[in-house]
Amino acid sequence: MKKLLLSATALCVLGVPALAQVSDNKVKIGILNDQSGVYADFGGKWSFEAAKMAVEDFGGKVLDAPIEVVTADHQNKPDIASNIARQWYDTEQVDSIMELTTSSVALAVQALSKEKNKITITTGAATTELTGAQCTPIGFHWAYDTHALAVGTGGALVEQGGDSWFFLTADYAFGYSLEEQTGNFVKAKGGQVLGSVRHPLATTDYSSFLLQAQASGAKVIGLANAGADTQNAIKQATEFGIVAGGQRLAALLFTLSEVNGIGLEAAQGLNLTESFYWNRNAESAEFGKRFMERTGRMPNMIQAGTYSAVLSYLKAIEAAGTDETEAVAAKLHELPVKDVFAENGKVAPNGRMISDVYLMQVKKPGESDIPWDYYNVLATIPGDEAYLDPAKSGCPLVTQ
Known part of the structure; x- marks a missing residue:
């Protein structure tokens, strides 16, 4: 009887798993x-x-x-x-x-x-x-990604009445992209962008930028930056009484870690988007x-x-x-x-991994009963709405 010899490739084609292989063991x-x-x-x-x-x-x-x-x-x-x-x-x-x-x-x-x-x-x-x-x-x-953040924070806030925006933007590619995409969603929802100002990465003094944002009269000041830059901008905005004066801050890339860094007193009322929250379920x-x-x-x-x-x-x-x-x-x-x-x-x-994202609002100090319980979930944005249609992404690997 002749023996039938199959290559590893043939085994895979026939649906029979080849021997497991891990490089360098x-x-x-x-x-x-x-x-x-x-x-x-x-x-x-x-x-x-x-x-x-x-x-x-x-x-x-x-x-x-x-x-x-x-x-x-x-x-x-x-x-x-x-x-x-x-x-x-x-x-x-x-x-x-x-x-x-x-x-x-x-x-x-x-x-x-x-x-x-x-x-x-x-x-x-x-x-x-x-x-x-x-x-x-x-x-x-x-x-x-920037598209999901723009949909979550920009689009959803306009629907809640935040229909005029001014951007405070980090002066590099990430900031430009976040401002542009958020601005597009604001306008698509019927809102308007009144202006913007750009700051260098790792700025410590935001006073002149915040005064321009305050003077714009925009209902929402969009912070198109991240990390310590956003933390410092929010702290100084609180000192200027911007939120107390009726304007809203929207942190376009801000996470639980940064909220913890500045504390609920400074962060309360802030709107942001995350794709995970530890106390959601x-x-x-x-x-x-x-x-x-x-x-x-x-x-x-x-x-x-x-x-x-x-x-x-x-x-x-x-x-x-x-x-x-x-x-x-x-x-x-x-x-x-x-x-x-x-x-x-x-x-x-x-x-692109597509999953749901969440529009959050930071709780007031008296609303948080346990450590790190900082968010109220205002809305769930389905992944297919939050992320760009792959066919429109510009990726050459995607066929129409």
Whole structure:
């Protein structure tokens, strides 16, 4: 009797799983972000802890290979980030890089990773370019982006009466994009943009910018910045009595970590959008409790999103039966995302992970009964409404 010999490729075609394969006999994930600058609380070492939690919850191994997580500080500089990523790939056997706070960094590392044939999953950067004109077949974007923030905070606030806006904007690509997209949604909902002013990254004195915003008479002052920049702007706006005078502050990229940093007294009444809140339901509260036990703080959407990204990557390796890049990327596109971060997530053809986002309002001090309980959820925006239609994203990988 003749024996029929089948290649691994043929086995896969016939639906018979090939032998599990893991390069270097381990899976190594790099968490690359800002750990010392304006975004250190935004993701920072807390995202590293979230990644380790995901590995532990997965069981510490995938396809019988150990999982390792490493981290580094890119200092918000694309050249430093690229050098770290190159070293990780070339000499330290890192298989995938995640988090990538700061849009310029994320774009640089995603491009390098395409060259090196390595998967990136961005959770810390906002630009829609990652899944737009600069998309790659092996680049993914989790947690949030400027489009979702604009829909959540800009569009929803106009519907609640905030129909005139003035923007205070960080003077670099992220700020411009956030201002433009939010302004477009404000106008699409029937509102108007009265003007804007731009400030350098890591500004400490916002007085002249805030006075211009105050003088505009706009009902809403949109803060198109992030991290410590937004915290400082809100603190100084409180000192100027802007909110007390009847104007509303809309933080277009602000998270639970930053609310905690300035306190409820300064942040109360602030409107913002996040794609995760630890006290939204029983499952998220249980995750928050475990995160608190190991870090002393509750997770924001970037940290919870990093947990989800790592978990999804490991599930994709398991489903593919290998850590080979194209096979894992195919499974990331195919598998639903259902975890503590996303109840009904899905990955679009351009690499954008689509899940619900939430319009929040920061509670008054007397409304918060337990530590870190800072939000009232005003609205849930379905993922398909929050995120850009992949066919309109500009990604060349998406066919009409």
